[in-house]
Amino acid sequence: MSEISSLGEFGLIDxxxxxxxxxxxxxxxxxGDDAAILHHPADMEQLVTTDLLLENVHFDLTYVPLxxxxxxxxxxxxxxxxxxxxxxxxxxxxxxxxxxxxxxHIEALYAGIRMACExxxxxxxxxxxSASNQGLVISITCIGEAPRDRIVKRSGAKxxxxxxVSGDLGAAYMGLQLLEREKVASAGxxxxxxxxxxxxxxxxxxxxxxxxxxxxxxLAKADxxxxxxxxxxxxxxxxxxxxxxxxxxxxxxYEDRIPIDYQTAIMAExxxxxxxxxxxNGGEDYELLxxxxxxxxxxxxxxDNVRVIGYIAKANExxxxxxxxxxxxxxRAQGWNPLxxxxxxxxx
Amino acid sequence: MSEISSLGEFGLIDxxxxxxxxxxxxxxxxxGDDAAILHHPADMEQLVTTDLLLENVHFDLTYVPLxxxxxxxxxxxxxxxxxxxxxxxxxxxxxxxxxxxxxxHIEALYAGIRMACExxxxxxxxxxxSASNQGLVISITCIGEAPRDRIVKRSGAKxxxxxxVSGDLGAAYMGLQLLEREKVASAGxxxxxxxxxxxxxxxxxxxxxxxxxxxxxxLAKADxxxxxxxxxxxxxxxxxxxxxxxxxxxxxxYEDRIPIDYQTAIMAExxxxxxxxxxxNGGEDYELLxxxxxxxxxxxxxxDNVRVIGYIAKANExxxxxxxxxxxxxxRAQGWNPLxxxxxxxxx
Numbered sequence: 001m002s003e004i005s006s007l008g009e010f011g012l013i014d015x016x017x018x019x020x021x022x023x024x025x026x027x028x029x030x031x032g033d034d035a036a037i038l039h040h041p042a043d044m045e046q047l048v049t050t051d052l053l054l055e056n057v058h059f060d061l062t063y064v065p066l067x068x069x070x071x072x073x074x075x076x077x078x079x080x081x082x083x084x085x086x087x088x089x090x091x092x093x094x095x096x097x098x099x100x101x102x103x104x105h106i107e108a109l110y111a112g113i114r115m116a117c118e119x120x121x122x123x124x125x126x127x128x129x130s131a132s133n134q135g136l137v138i139s140i141t142c143i144g145e146a147p148r149d150r151i152v153k154r155s156g157a158k159x160x161x162x163x164x165v166s167g168d169l170g171a172a173y174m175g176l177q178l179l180e181r182e183k184v185a186s187a188g189x190x191x192x193x194x195x196x197x198x199x200x201x202x203x204x205x206x207x208x209x210x211x212x213x214x215x216x217x218x219l220a221k222a223d224x225x226x227x228x229x230x231x232x233x234x235x236x237x238x239x240x241x242x243x244x245x246x247x248x249x250x251x252x253x254y255e256d257r258i259p260i261d262y263q264t265a266i267m268a269e270x271x272x273x274x275x276x277x278x279x280x281n282g283g284e285d286y287e288l289l290x291x292x293x294x295x296x297x298x299x300x301x302x303x304d305n306v307r308v309i310g311y312i313a314k315a316n317e318x319x320x321x322x323x324x325x326x327x328x329x330x331x332r333a334q335g336w337n338p339l340x341x342x343x344x345x346x347x348x
Numbered sequence: 349m350s351e352i353s354s355l356g357e358f359g360l361i362d363x364x365x366x367x368x369x370x371x372x373x374x375x376x377x378x379x380g381d382d383a384a385i386l387h388h389p390a391d392m393e394q395l396v397t398t399d400l401l402l403e404n405v406h407f408d409l410t411y412v413p414l415x416x417x418x419x420x421x422x423x424x425x426x427x428x429x430x431x432x433x434x435x436x437x438x439x440x441x442x443x444x445x446x447x448x449x450x451x452x453h454i455e456a457l458y459a460g461i462r463m464a465c466e467x468x469x470x471x472x473x474x475x476x477x478s479a480s481n482q483g484l485v486i487s488i489t490c491i492g493e494a495p496r497d498r499i500v501k502r503s504g505a506k507x508x509x510x511x512x513v514s515g516d517l518g519a520a521y522m523g524l525q526l527l528e529r530e531k532v533a534s535a536g537x538x539x540x541x542x543x544x545x546x547x548x549x550x551x552x553x554x555x556x557x558x559x560x561x562x563x564x565x566x567l568a569k570a571d572x573x574x575x576x577x578x579x580x581x582x583x584x585x586x587x588x589x590x591x592x593x594x595x596x597x598x599x600x601x602y603e604d605r606i607p608i609d610y611q612t613a614i615m616a617e618x619x620x621x622x623x624x625x626x627x628x629n630g631g632e633d634y635e636l637l638x639x640x641x642x643x644x645x646x647x648x649x650x651x652d653n654v655r656v657i658g659y660i661a662k663a664n665e666x667x668x669x670x671x672x673x674x675x676x677x678x679x680r681a682q683g684w685n686p687l688x689x690x691x692x693x694x695x696x
Contacts, residue, residue, distance in 0.1 A: 028393060029501070032502075032594070033432065033501050033502050033503075033578075033594075034397060034428040034429075034431040034432050034502070034577075034578050034579060035395040035396055035397035035428050035429055035431075035432045035434070035490075035492065036395065036396045036397070037393050037394070037395060037432070037499060038393065038394040038395075038396060039393045039394065039496070040388070040394065042390030045376060045385050045386065045387045046385070046386040046387065046388065046394065046491075047383040047384065047385060047386075048383055048384045048386060048438070048440060048473060048474060048489075048491065049382060049383035049384070049440075049474060050440040050442050050474060050475060050476050050487070050489060051442075051476050052442035052443070052444055052476040052477075052478055052485065052487055054444050054478060054479075054480050054481075054482065054485065055482075056481055057444075057478060057479055057480060057481060058478070080382040080383050081382075081383055083382040083383075084381065084382050084383045084385070086383070090396070092396060092397075092398040092489060094398055094399075094400035094487055095400070096400055096402050096405075096485070125396060126396060126397060126398060127398060128398050128399050128400040129400075130400050130402060130405060130406070131402075131405055132402050132405060132482075133402075133404055133405060134402065134403075134480070134482025134483055134485075135482055137400065137402065137444070137482075137485055137487075139398070139400055139442055139485075139487035141396075141398060141440060141489040142383075143394075143396065143491075144383065148387070151385060153377070153381050154380075154381050154382070155381075229382075230381075230382050231382060246380070246381075
């Protein structure tokens with residue numbers, strides 16, 4: 001294992017970014033100067049998003065492998081670009097590295113970031129690397145592009161639009177509960193073998209999420225332009241409220257329409273948690289939530305991995321979930337609030 | 349004083365970004381969606397740079413006011429864009445905030461960032477805000493623009509080019525020494541009044557650096573396009589070596605040509621430090637180091653606040669400083685290495 005101080009900042013950056021061909025025509029110059037140089041086509045807008053991930057706030061290295069962490073750190077940014085109906089093209093990667101990390105640790109983290117970039121066709125064009133005397137700090141900024149008339153904001157939802165969601169919800173949160181449970185069970189036991197049998201899906205949803213490029217491509221192919229869209233990082237309730245607030249509308253979603261995987265259901269039962277609460281408020285699913293005009297209903301129904309879960313109502317009707325027994329429950333943002341009291345329980 | 353948890357992430361962001369008009373035509377949509385939307389003109393390249401600043405690694409809140417810290421955090425990014433001969437246009441601001449900060453603290457930090465943006469005509473278009481259970485974390489990414497044929501990289505210096513530097517060097521480092529000295533002197537003394545008389549300049553250089561937009565504008569006005577350029581953040585020696593390595597050349601700089609302010613000299617004498625070492629290796633001056641063809645010598649000499657300090661040599665002649673007694677001393681990068689052993693002494 002190699003001490004990072006033996007390489008220094010520039011040596012470490014050289015090592016991490018070696019043999020990294022740029023794949024996008026819009027990347028003119030990558031790592032190595034005061035700034036990267038990009039040139040996005042004249043008919044494209046640029047999209048910019050950024051995420052800050054802090055050790056023991058956003059991730060726990062007790063059970064998150066560094067390579068997975070790197071992968072996820074990049075993918076959550078790509079997800080924000082897809083949520084605008086764009087294509088991610090470049091990222092910058094800033095790392096604050098505490099002394100307990102070796103060069104090999106950081107190479108594992110970076111290998112995950114690079115793998116995500118390869119999977120999604122994104123170039124690493126810059127960054128900053130520093131010592132941290134706190135924990136690991138990861139700050140990634142992603143730049144993407146989209147034609148102006150294809151960009152989808154949060155603010156375009158109209159009354160009578162239908163509300164759609166991709167994939168299924170609550171799985172990443174249940175994966176986190178599983179990891180936390182096994183962490184507690186393993187405390188102080190060297191020979192401990194965590195029991196993940198039959199829970200591979202929720203584990204992968206937590207540790208190696210994907211950004212829904214496939215849905216963006218399917219929508220384009222089906223000639224469907226959503227009226228509003230965002231990705232579900234803080235939970236369905238929270239994101240629905242964002243769209244409704246930005247669009248000046250209300251909504252109704254149906255409890256029995258919310259897509260949930262059976263592994264999510266089994267885990268919720270094992271830990272005695274309300275399943276719908278998990279699906280509404282569990283974060284980190286990185287599924288796409290979007291609205292389309294009612295006239296698109298048949299087109300949307302024909303798509304794989306997309307479920308219609310409700311409709312956009314008038315603002316004065318508020319935002320509510322209609323339960324199986326036809327009761328209306330007002331939606332509240334109970335998702336992860338990273339600025340609330342910082343207790344382990346609230347870490348999602 | 350208000351607890352940050354009382355506002356939550358979105359409430360805090362709303363408060364920080366209220367009444368923030370966008371000033372650049374290239375900013376289509378700022379804070380508030382999954383990503384910002386930009387549209388840089390077709391005849392411009394985009395420049396992207398990022399800096400990560402960590403408490404007790406890059407700054408010490410014992411003596412750095414939060415507003416100054418915010419100002420400096422933004423300006424160091426602008427400096428990187430000017431160093432490419434570009435114009436900064438947008439930034440994203442990510443903050444990791446530990447529990448000891450109140451809303452008013454973060455407003456002071458943000459006020460500094462906003463003031464810097466106003467001074468340099470830059471829009472804040474996004475960011476991320478999170479709890480930190482470590483210290484304060486500031487990650488800023490800046491996007492700028494420049495016409496392709498005006499961008500200046502590190503790699504264009506040619507043999508016989510002359511080497512120029514703006515302003516003066518070593519002052520920010522001496523300002524830091526002053527602050528450290530007064531911090532030590534004040535330890536445990538409630539009635540302590542720091543003695544900054546006659547040292548206002550070096551203090552300002554450390555606490556409120558400026559990016560040299562004026563030099564970029566003066567170069568353009570004089571029709572001088574540097575062959576290579578970068579900003580001096582890690583020290584003159586380190587940056588000269590970067591330019592020489594990237595350009596495949598060597599260099600000679602003259603000790604008696606290195607610009608040093610008299611306050612810098614007085615402080616160096618007070619703490620018994622070699623003045624030239626401070627000027628060569630002290631970081632954070634954010635002056636511009638650039639090379640121009642020898643034919644531009646008279647044009648450059650006519651500029652205010654620019655000094656010719658040496659010339660570009662052949663690669664096999666190496667990189668050296670010529671002392672007052674005509675000895676050649678090989679240049680070494682002894683500037684701040686943020687990944688070396690983390691002792692307080694090496695914090696610049």
